[in-house]
Amino acid sequence: MLVFEFKAYGKSAQIKAIDDAIRTAQFIRNSCIRLWMDVQGTGKNDLQKYCAVLAANFPFANELNSMARQSSAERAWASITRFYNNCKKGIPGLKGYPQFQKDCRSVEYKISGWKLALNRKSITFTDKKGIGQLKLKGTRDLHFYQINQIKRVRLVKRADGYYCQFCIDVNRQENIEPSGNTIGLDVGLKEYYTDSHGVMVENPKFLRIGQKVLKRSQRRVSRKVKGSKNRGKARQVLGKRHLKISRKRKDHAIKLARCVVQSNDLIAYEDLRIKNMVRNHCLAKSINDASWYQFRV
Template sequence: MFILEYKLRGKPKQFEAIDEGIRTVQFIRNKCVRYWMDSKSVGKSQVYKHTTTLRNEYPFVKNLNSTACQQAGERAWSAISKFYDNCKKQIKGKKGYPQFSKRTRSIEYKKSGWKLDRDDKRITFTDGNNIGTLKLIGSRDLYYFQEFQIQRVRIVRRADGYFCQFCLKLDVRDITPELPQTQKMVGIDVGLNWYYADSDGNFVKNPRYYRKAEKKLNRLNRLKSRKFKKGKPVSQNYLKAKKRYGKAHLKVSRQRVEFAKSLALRLIQSNDLIAYEDLKVKNLVRNSKLAKSINDAGWSELRKWIEYFGVKYRRLSIAVTPNYTSQDCFNCGKRIKKSLSTRTHVCSCGYIANRDTNASLNILRKATEGHSGSWSELLDLNAWGDLSSTVVGSNTCHSKTNR
């Protein structure tokens, strides 16, 4: 799926109608989950049929477009099927038992319930919620795609306004020119001291966006808390303070994403092969002393954009197991135990290097070892299939303590 996003401009009454539609989607989703909880023998088809029952029972549900109701049922079944999958895989700990949604922020239409005007850059929602016509604000030309390619239209509410997303069925490789081969490959090692170090000896500084904004965020949170009076109706001053606090968090999130996106694009354009670690960030953040710094770094964002641009520009991205990449010597292979505070790799063979540089060289070696063909054959390892990355190694490490 290829997503184009535009900001929506309209009247307050129209945004109130959007909020009502989002509340209805949350209501349908939670009702479907409750229906499954009361009788766990029901399957996917019964959950979807329950949305029709809700439309006949509640008038405000009937005002919502039928495809949006179906999509709300899909959200409920997605949570249920994920729980079933975790049970089948025998995942330890919590299995992700379906919970009731409290903070739904989007409503999604399929092929009906909306009408697009490309000339005036407007979209009209035609269901019973009376959202009406809204202006689309964005730089991308609406004639960039055909209307039949639009699979879904989604309205998303954020702290700084409402946005419309068009989900297009496109093959990004067909609309993107193929880049010439650079005959280069690189391994990257992400960290907290540096955002990442590569096998060429380059280092990228960690921006630490959340750490820099933490003082302001805490102040805005305190101001928000002062406006809240327990046992009394929510005031407009509290809603305004809540909006300012949400905007500040949204700014940090967008900074992190844009930074990762720019670095990933730079790596993809300058290398034919990019190797990185297959880290389980969800397990790494269990360390209470490092959780905030790990979340602030946004390693998952960097990997996501490397894989996306890799498919888009026909580059090969390989994920390797991170076992002992910082401990093993790149020159002789000897394993040298060292704590996280030791930032220089010193080996008895005489090889001395930065800890992260040594790790990035080991990552690149893991990604390419065992291959003795030509450069073009190496780049054909992924064969440009459905997978955006190739995971090298069967035993995935669940922590970074051994690195």
């Protein structure tokens, strides 16, 4: 499964319609969680049927595409299943009991409710939310794939705008010649990792470098009156700067991991419980900034 992401552009009325669709998806997910809490023995099929009940009782829910409503119910069931699996495995501590979502940032459509243009430069959403046609801008080319290969379409809200993601069902294979090299990795905070050959890669520390700018942006948010437009603008600037740092961190981890994988046939690394390590309040920020999890995955 490949995920291609494009920047989506639309008018102010279309942006409001996207926000309305996201709020509706959040409402359906939270309603499914409430049904599971109140009615014992509620299963996945019960949540799917409950979507039709919500559409009949709430006009704004009926405006959302039926498969998009089912997708929101699937999100609710995914959180419930994760909780059940954690209980069965006997994971110590909190088991991840399903919570109500307060800040949803995406809505997911399946194979209906949208139509891609022939030139693959725009997409039109055909449900009753009134999103309409959105222009797409990105570096990926969708002409290599058939329409029936696109299984999911997501609209994602971020600090710097709205994005459209396409989940494409395709088997991707890379033929890499064996190099005969083996390597062992030891991650750290001072050096990003040290391999068994003595090669050390410096830790970029993106958060530490941008911390001064983030603190200044955070102070500007704190000075504004809650609920004012100026506070909203300051929060948007702060969100963009956080997003920029997270993108740098992810890009560095993925490119470095790809380089290591292509250069070696066997890679050995320590299995760290990062979730437990970040409980140390003295090192939590540095550990999260290192993004070991993204590097390993």
